[in-house]
Amino acid sequence: MPSSEEIKKAFAELNEDLALQLVKDALAAKMPAIEILTACQAGMTEVGKRFECQEYFVSDLMMSGEIFKQIGVLLEPGLKAGGSTTTGKVVFGTVKGDIHDIGKDIVVNMLKSANFEVIDLGVDVPPETFIKALKDSGATVVGMSGLLTLAFDSMKATVEAMKAAGLRDKVKVMVGGGPVDANVCKFVGADAWGADAQYAVTLAKGWLAAAKA
């Protein structure tokens, strides 16, 4: 049976073929899905660290997300059976009028690998869909992504809709995407903004820890 360390290493090195093979071998050898997931999450954390110290780059994050997605499919049956617990719930989507999903997918995968349950609403998501997802899931963190400058109007409208629905003081809102900065964050009325995917994970962890404390 492959060791957790081997799986983590193959993942961190973004060796797609090897990582997938090791996961398959581990499942075949009856290694619990949750253990394999933990190993992959450790690998993803390593990828995030290397990204922060500029050893890895955006293209590597895309690749790590891609590998994680495939492993997720392999592990899903085992995880469901095991009834694993998550760190918390996050609702995420690219806002109405914008269909950029590369950055959004990276963040979603990073969050998933950090053990969050992510309700991924996809792209071109209208405010009412965000509201419904927040109500249905009871998530307390929401992330909005957008690359077009006009997406900022959609982000603002979504935050307004949260206010109207009486949700605004119950959820923390983060925004991100190429041109998003502190000014945009203020304009749309979000709580925080992130320049990269790794920071989104830091934000979500911090908020949920603060809520528990």
Add this chain to the structure above:
Amino acid sequence: MKNSTETADCRVIFQPVGKRVVVKAGTTLLEAGRVAGLMLSANCGGVGVCGRCRVTVVSGETSAPSENELAYFDSTDHGLGDRLACETRVASSVVVEVPQGSLGEGQRLQVTGSDTSSFAGDPMIATHQLVLVPPGLEDSRSDYGRIVDALKEQGASIDWTMHPETGAQLSHLARANGWKLTAYSRGNELIGFSSPNRTVVGLAVDVGCTKIAAYLVDLQTGEQLAASGSPNPQLPYGEDLITRLVFASKAPTQAELMAKLLRDTIGELASSLASTAGVNLHEIADICIVGNTAMMHLLLKMPVGQLLYAPFVSSIDRDIDVRATELSLPSAPGAQVHVLPAIGGFVGADHVAFILSHGIDRSSKVTVGIDIGTNTEIVVHDPRNGAFIATSVPSGPAFEGGHMSDGMRAASGAIEKVFHVDGKLMVQTIDGLAPVGICGSGIIDLLAELWRLNYINERGHLNRSSKYVRAGKNGLEFLLVPAELSGSGRDIILTQHDITEIQLAKAAVYAGIATLLEIAGTAVADVQEMVVAGAFGSFLDLSSAVAIGLLPRLPNATYAQIGNAAGAGAKLALISRTEREQARLIAKLVTRVELKQHESFNRLLARATRLPAHLVKAVL
């Protein structure tokens, strides 16, 4: 205490060449230009008297106009931002437009396209040589009546219509030319006149995001009389389409300005072409324009707000005819502008023209056609199963030298080729000048060489122990040309960040092609022809493009670089009614595909960021 504004870093962007540089506040634009390696003219040596370094400050703060400048310009020029580069000191980040006349050397613009080889001889315009009877006391027919009767004598018994402006031209020219005239007609409309025994010409235009190419063609022979290009005058308002669309969508006056800039430039190109070819502007009896969706919307002042949001809906995507005078284009008074149809979304009229010019629609070969730019349009035609699909992928400005530390457009002094001899990298620049930056083709070559020589690994990471790889301000960087050998006095480098940008751009193109092939149900090995169009595509070294995985390795295909295919298509549709009809058919036949709706695109995209040893194994 030091005044902080004096030492602040200011970014200066020179348009249209797209050269950027960071200088201290207080630096003159002339000095900034020199640092950037821009050959600004300064005959007087930069003391504010010769006026050769005239520029326009489009945005940003600068010093107040000097006495020399006040003496040189009148107050309206100042209102427009006109300045002398040698007298103007930057106070913030600025965007400066440098007119062609203020540059020692011009930007290389591609205007050649595959020739209009198959001339069908069926132009929209008919030409008639007429000799009229002058009016007399017994003959008080109208000027119009004389023309109609003369045409009837030649067997053209038609209920001719005529616009009052054409009528005015007729009355003037008939008297000035002793009642002998050349007449131009389109359908049943008389659209213009010239002196006797003159030919008839048409204007074909391709409006690109960075440049406009124009061609003057003899409509009777199909022969190209003159060709010329000009930078897109909208560049100072945004390098990318979206910025310009946003600008135009904010206020009607701004939409007006965007349209006027294009129309004026096309008009200027027409004038210079006419003078080169020795024809008169009123002998331009037909105009055919192609361009990407954004440009056609801006040119025709169609609404653009809806183009900015998904699902990116066009206003009108069929072909459009408008009177040339409505666009203020110089021509025969009744001439029309024909704008080719678009396929839909951002797959525009220029792509239809590309398909038309290379006959991809009529070819029996399985063909992939691609026009690489800030947006890359791709078409796949598989005549075996009838699949004919196209898409547009955002590939970013990296291929045009944008967003690169030392990137620039293909202008004098740009490194256009990089190759190695005995493991040593060599560069070749445009016009053989000392290098000042790298343009798109050079960037692709450079990445290919870095990959071949193991300066980078398959994930594009620079090898930090390699010679010439060093720690820079923003991470690792590769030193290509040291300061002492460059034309700017600064090192020319490629940073790790630049490499990532190119990887993302080339991955989008590669994944776009692979996804379209998948949707078409066409195997990579079945592709018989790969056609690469556009300026960047023509100067691109194909082996470098395949080496870095910008283009797929197609084992059974021939690769062709066909130049400005959109311009060539515009010429075809200009000279031939049949080709114009075919363009309409192409727009109907080709189905636009939205790649985002296909799961495999993102899957392929992540892998395609790698360099191809992996690609050949995992994707192809």
